[in-house]
Amino acid sequence: MATSLETPKPKARKPKPQLDPDLCKGCLRCIDSCNHHCLVPGHDIDPRTGLIPIELHLEACTACGLCFDACPEPYGLRPERLEEIPTGQPEFERPTDADHLKRPPRPKPVDIPDVLRELPLGATLVLKGNHASAIGALLAGCRHFYGYPITPSTEGAELLAKLLPKLNGIFLQAVSEVATVNLMYGTAGAGLRTMTFTSSPGFSLMLEGVSYMIGAELPAVFVNVMRGGPGLGNIAPEQADIKLACRGLGHGNTHAIVFAPSTPQEMLDLTRQAFELAFQYRNPVVLLADGYLGQMTGRVELPKALVQPGLPKWAVAGDAAHRDNLISSIFLAEADLEAHNRHLDDKYARMAREARAESWQCEDAEVVIVACNTPARMARGAVAELRQRGVKAGLFRPITLWPFPIDALAEALSGASRLVVVEASAGQLEDELRLAASHAGLALPPLAAVRHSGGVLPQQDEIVAGALAALAREVTAPTASKSADPCDCSDPECGCGDEE
Numbered sequence: 001m002a003t004s005l006e007t008p009k010p011k012a013r014k015p016k017p018q019l020d021p022d023l024c025k026g027c028l029r030c031i032d033s034c035n036h037h038c039l040v041p042g043h044d045i046d047p048r049t050g051l052i053p054i055e056l057h058l059e060a061c062t063a064c065g066l067c068f069d070a071c072p073e074p075y076g077l078r079p080e081r082l083e084e085i086p087t088g089q090p091e092f093e094r095p096t097d098a099d100h101l102k103r104p105p106r107p108k109p110v111d112i113p114d115v116l117r118e119l120p121l122g123a124t125l126v127l128k129g130n131h132a133s134a135i136g137a138l139l140a141g142c143r144h145f146y147g148y149p150i151t152p153s154t155e156g157a158e159l160l161a162k163l164l165p166k167l168n169g170i171f172l173q174a175v176s177e178v179a180t181v182n183l184m185y186g187t188a189g190a191g192l193r194t195m196t197f198t199s200s201p202g203f204s205l206m207l208e209g210v211s212y213m214i215g216a217e218l219p220a221v222f223v224n225v226m227r228g229g230p231g232l233g234n235i236a237p238e239q240a241d242i243k244l245a246c247r248g249l250g251h252g253n254t255h256a257i258v259f260a261p262s263t264p265q266e267m268l269d270l271t272r273q274a275f276e277l278a279f280q281y282r283n284p285v286v287l288l289a290d291g292y293l294g295q296m297t298g299r300v301e302l303p304k305a306l307v308q309p310g311l312p313k314w315a316v317a318g319d320a321a322h323r324d325n326l327i328s329s330i331f332l333a334e335a336d337l338e339a340h341n342r343h344l345d346d347k348y349a350r351m352a353r354e355a356r357a358e359s360w361q362c363e364d365a366e367v368v369i370v371a372c373n374t375p376a377r378m379a380r381g382a383v384a385e386l387r388q389r390g391v392k393a394g395l396f397r398p399i400t401l402w403p404f405p406i407d408a409l410a411e412a413l414s415g416a417s418r419l420v421v422v423e424a425s426a427g428q429l430e431d432e433l434r435l436a437a438s439h440a441g442l443a444l445p446p447l448a449a450v451r452h453s454g455g456v457l458p459q460q461d462e463i464v465a466g467a468l469a470a471l472a473r474e475v476t477a478p479t480a481s482k483s484a485d486p487c488d489c490s491d492p493e494c495g496c497g498d499e500e
């Protein structure tokens with residue numbers, strides 16, 4: 001039985017904070033949490049981090065613990081280790097310096113894989129292309145959208161503005177396209193799925209950030225619903241950014257997989273796949289639609305599963321396991337940057353396996369029509385009409401513009417004597433095709449072009465006329481790679497033949 005003569009046990013002390021200065025990033029979030037002004041901004045740069053850690057003045061500290069919760073760093077500001085308190089001593093002993101540097105072991109980051117969740121079979125939907133792409137992003141697990149509205153892409157952002165808050169997601173209308181891409185950089189760095197909808201001039205503004213993201217190997221999806229250019233241009237459909245997406249993603253050694261959908265169904269399917277490939281290769285993926293496709297309504301079947309995203313081990317996820325991860329595109333030593341560029345080149349070479357295309361009626365075609373996006377729809381009608389007229393025509397539709405599906409094109413051209421490139425731009429698709437053929441050593445048959453720009457789309461009847469004219473045109477060897485468009489060239493070194 002207890003008596004009043006027993007010695008009372010000393011009261012357990014609550015721990016005061018201790019700081020590992022090299023793990024404090026100087027964010028100052030903890031300062032306001034302390035009513036006793038025990039935490040103050042520091043003045044000295046920590047040579048190990050280049051950052052300025054806070055300073056502790058704990059004379060008035062009541063060990064309330066509020067500052068621990070305010071610190072986002074797993075080991076920045078943390079409680080003194082209670083096991084350092086000698087049992088039975090009412091006075092608290094501060095840990096020695098050596099103890100202070102001891103840290104708990106950190107867990108190693110691991111890849112947490114995506115999980116596919118079955119979707120109940122739903123009815124076929126009728127959707128605009130922009131809406132289909134937004135739904136594809138949601139089904140791919142994207143919950144972070146940033147963007148600046150621009151016609152003709154805005155409906156995609158509008159739908160996500162309605163849906164993301166209901167899904168615990170983030171929709172943020174940024175102050176500009178430059179802000180957009182940098183918000184995407186941060187979110188992608190945390191290993192989360194992020195995207196934007198934009199249109200040609202907006203995409204141009206994002207390119208510096210895209211280059212940074214490629215350099216830092218960050219996954220994200222850019223849906224660019226192309227419109228007429230150059231400059232402000234207009235809001236009508238044009239394939240104005242093929243060159244930009246395939247060859248000009250900011251400064252430096254930059255490439256990204258570029259999809260070219262041509263139906264609302266593909267807007268959904270390729271947006272989903274874009275997220276998958278972005279994370280597979282740790283690289284942005286560009287979906288190049290056009291203004292007509294973004295606004296076009298069509299039948300869309302939902303996939304059988306949606307993605308519950310995992311977390312890659314490289315993410316800067318803000319917890320102890322990911323504390324050592326660093327996302328950066330800065331390599332100050334020349335040799336380091338060259339090595340990084342070689343690493344990117346190896347990755348780009350691996351991306352070649354993602355080349356995709358559709359060939360339609362090309363098996364016996366004497367004239368192959370190449371087109372993508374909305375012009376591919378007119379080209380398909382032209383092929384059907386030519387077949388009705390007894391002309392063996394076929395359609396080759398690149399689904400990826402980078403990497404260009406040159407092997408599939410070679411197969412489609414195996415029996416063809418003429419090639420017609422149909423596009424809503426002043427030759428950007430033809431340039432990609434010619435460059436890919438040149439790299440692959442593929443000799444092209446005589447090539448004719450049906451082109452419009454400024455928002456005017458090639459029509460079925462002029463594609464038919466272009467194909468018939470190409471077939472009727474006499475070809476004299478050796479002009480196998482010469483465009484039907486006159487070169488107007490006076491350079492005897494050019495090799496086009498027009499200088500004669």
Ligand code: SF4
Nearest residue numbers: 034061062064065067
């Ligand atoms: S434990 Fe409480 S009193 Fe002590 S420094 Fe933190 S917030 Fe201030």
Ligand code: SF4
Nearest residue numbers: 024025027028030071
């Ligand atoms: S909240 Fe943490 S990381 Fe930020 S200044 Fe305070 S101790 Fe440092």
